[in-house]
Amino acid sequence: MIEVAVDFLIETQNADGGWGTVVGKHSNAEATAFTILSLAALKEETHRDGLSRAVAWLADRQNPDGSWPLTAALKDGSWATALAVLSLAAFEKQRARAVRGADWLLSQKGSGLGLLNSLLYRFSSQQQKDRLNPDLKGWSWTPGTFSWVEPTAYALLALKKLRAFLPAQQVEDRIRQGELLLYDRVCEEGGWNYGNTKILGANLWPYPDTTALALIALEEHRTREANQRSLEALRRMLAQTQSGLALSWSILCFTLYGEDVSRWRQLLAECQKKTGFLGETKTMALALLASVDNYTVFKV
Numbered sequence: 154m155i156e157v158a159v160d161f162l163i164e165t166q167n168a169d170g171g172w173g174t175v176v177g178k179h180s181n182a183e184a185t186a187f188t189i190l191s192l193a194a195l196k197e198e199t200h201r202d203g204l205s206r207a208v209a210w211l212a213d214r215q216n217p218d219g220s221w222p223l224t225a226a227l228k229d230g231s232w233a234t235a236l237a238v239l240s241l242a243a244f245e246k247q248r249a250r251a252v253r254g255a256d257w258l259l260s261q262k263g264s265g266l267g268l269l270n271s272l273l274y275r276f277s278s279q280q281q282k283d284r285l286n287p288d289l290k291g292w293s294w295t296p297g298t299f300s301w302v303e304p305t306a307y308a309l310l311a312l313k314k315l316r317a318f319l320p321a322q323q324v325e326d327r328i329r330q331g332e333l334l335l336y337d338r339v340c341e342e343g344g345w346n347y348g349n350t351k352i353l354g355a356n357l358w359p360y361p362d363t364t365a366l367a368l369i370a371l372e373e374h375r376t377r378e379a380n381q382r383s384l385e386a387l388r389r390m391l392a393q394t395q396s397g398l399a400l401s402w403s404i405l406c407f408t409l410y411g412e413d414v415s416r417w418r419q420l421l422a423e424c425q426k427k428t429g430f431l432g433e434t435k436t437m438a439l440a441l442l443a444s445v446d447n448y449t450v451f452k453v
Contacts, residue, residue, distance in 0.1 A: 154422040158441035159195070162188050163203055165434065170206030172434045181224045185211050186236035187438040193243055194441075194448045211237055212250055219253035232294050234258060235307035239450070242314050255315045258308050259327055262290040263300025263334075285349055291334035301348045302338055302363050305331050306370035313373075313453040332374070335367050339379050343386030359383075361390040365402035369451050372409050384410060397421065397430040401439035405451060408443075418444060 166172060171180025172188050189207050192200045215221055220230025221237040238254040241247040291305030309331045316324050340350050344359025345367045351357060364387045374380055384406075391403050400421045404414045421440055430436040442448060 154418070154425060154444045155195075155441060157425060158437050158444065159192070159200070161437050162192065162434070162441065163200070166203055166207070170203075170210035172207070174434060175432045176434075179224060179226070180210060182211060182214065182221045182231070182233035182237055183223065184434040184438070186233065186240040187435050187442075189240040190450050191438040191441040191445075193240075194445050194450055208241065208244060208247060211241065212247055215250055215254065219255075219257035221254065230257060230261075230296060232292065232304040232307060235292070235304070235311040238311040239307075239314060242311075243450075248318075252315055252318045255311055255319055258292070258311055259319065259323055261292055261296055261308070263293040263305075264290075264297055285351075286334075286337045289330065289334040289337055291331045299348065300334055302335065302345045302367055303347065305334055306366045309335075309370040310451055310453065313370075332371060335371060336379055339383060340386070343379070343382035343384075344390065345383070359386055359390065361387055361394055361399035362396070362402045364390065365399070365406035368406045369402075369409055372451075373453065375410055391417065395420075395424055395427075397424045397428065397436045397440055398433075400424060401436065401443040404443035405439070405448075408448070409452060414443075 162172070165176045167180045169180055171185040173179050173181060174184055185207055189204065189211065192204050211221070214225060215237070216228070216230055218230060221234045222228055223231045223233045234254050234257055238251045238258065242251040289300070291300035292308040293300055294304055309328060312319065312324055312328055316328070335345070338345055338348070338350055340346055340359045341356050342359065344364035346357040346359055347363055349357060364383055368380060368383055368387065371380055387403055387406065391399065394400065400417055404417045404421065407414045407417065421443060424430070425440060430440065442450065
């Protein structure tokens, strides 16, 4: 699995140094950051040139305010900033850029309902149906919009990784708020959907990739009931999935929580042989990372 993934990533690197979502697409921050994380975890000299070009591509696309747009064609900062911060934090020469990106993340908050709308919501029948605390603010896909589970988890990982370089009280308060939001969004049976737990009174179901990512971001609280319930939900979901993305995130999660992942790695390798992960760079990079022993990328 490792050799196949490495060969794919090296061969599909764009001439500009980055990676696209799939082969032939323009480079973007998400695919490039995940590939940097995976290749850097191998610590092999043979990948140094490709890795250096990728780091240079990502570093050159940082905005003056510290954020990263998703693609070179866009200008505004995005959720991909957290991934860029995570991928550059391991390189000493890029540490200052990573810290600037983390500072930008500290300034970002998903939108709330506002004081009046929040009060109306709290006393409405809709609050009972949807069971969501509208005052908690995580991070959003687009700045200033609704808080979602995935961008919140990415931002938490980035801030936790660089918390020693950030204003202590500010970063701890922001991390706490993001963690509260994730716990507020745990599905009834455990695990996480993309943004909420209920819609119009009906329970929403969790997804394995979202659940694994949220559990990784909350690994410091591994003994909490919600974490343990969500781990059990993830085991149930994983037994019924053949998604390379879900398997990769779950392996990374289970490894952090000290569980044996040999069975899941075998399924991941079989999935790659059958589907090639549809040529998706992100999935191949995460599969490579999930196949590496003793990785520290997401460990805080």
